[in-house]
Amino acid sequence: MVKKITQIHYYEAIGRRKVAVARARLYIVGKDGHAQVQTNKYKAGTILVNKKDIKDIFPSVSDKVRYLTPLKLTNNEERFVISILVKGGGLQGQLEAVMLAISRAIEKVDKKEYRLPLKKAGLLRRDPRARERRKVGTGGKARRAKQSPKR
Numbered sequence: 001m002v003k004k005i006t007q008i009h010y011y012e013a014i015g016r017r018k019v020a021v022a023r024a025r026l027y028i029v030g031k032d033g034h035a036q037v038q039t040n041k042y043k044a045g046t047i048l049v050n051k052k053d054i055k056d057i058f059p060s061v062s063d064k065v066r067y068l069t070p071l072k073l074t075n076n077e078e079r080f081v082i083s084i085l086v087k088g089g090g091l092q093g094q095l096e097a098v099m100l101a102i103s104r105a106i107e108k109v110d111k112k113e114y115r116l117p118l119k120k121a122g123l124l125r126r127d128p129r130a131r132e133r134r135k136v137g138t139g140g141k142a143r144r145a146k147q148s149p150k151r
Helices: 061-073 091-109 111-120
Strands: 010-017 020-028 034-037 040-043 047-049 080-087
Touching: 010 091, 020 034, 020 091, 034 080, 061 091, 061 111, 080 091, 091 111
Parallel strands: 047 080
Antiparallel strands: 010 020, 020 080, 034 040
16 A cells, blocks of 8 residues: 655644743745645744744843744744744743744754754753752752751
């Protein structure tokens, strides 16, 4: 029996940081400069986070520089429509999860060409640092010990 060849409509990857998890999909843009994301058409270069424009979620200029870094390193700013779903954590954890997810998805597009610049910039490494758990008998903090009485 002959295998069916399925056309790839998007490249998908997951990025994590602390408690935040981001799933990025890079949709391939057609000849008309638009890509079909679920039921809507978007122009090339559009980035959506939880079905909203990324500028609404991460409005600051420094955030914009950070989430566009993997796209600029690989010269892919206007090549894809990117849809990202983010859950958990705070804004900075979510931003770093988004960066990792975009980097991993770009690497899947062309591993030979894009892996080296992304790896040199440190964008393919997951940051393992996480919140330390609270220990018993420390008075509500992870490391603090209870104060001992003087007399």
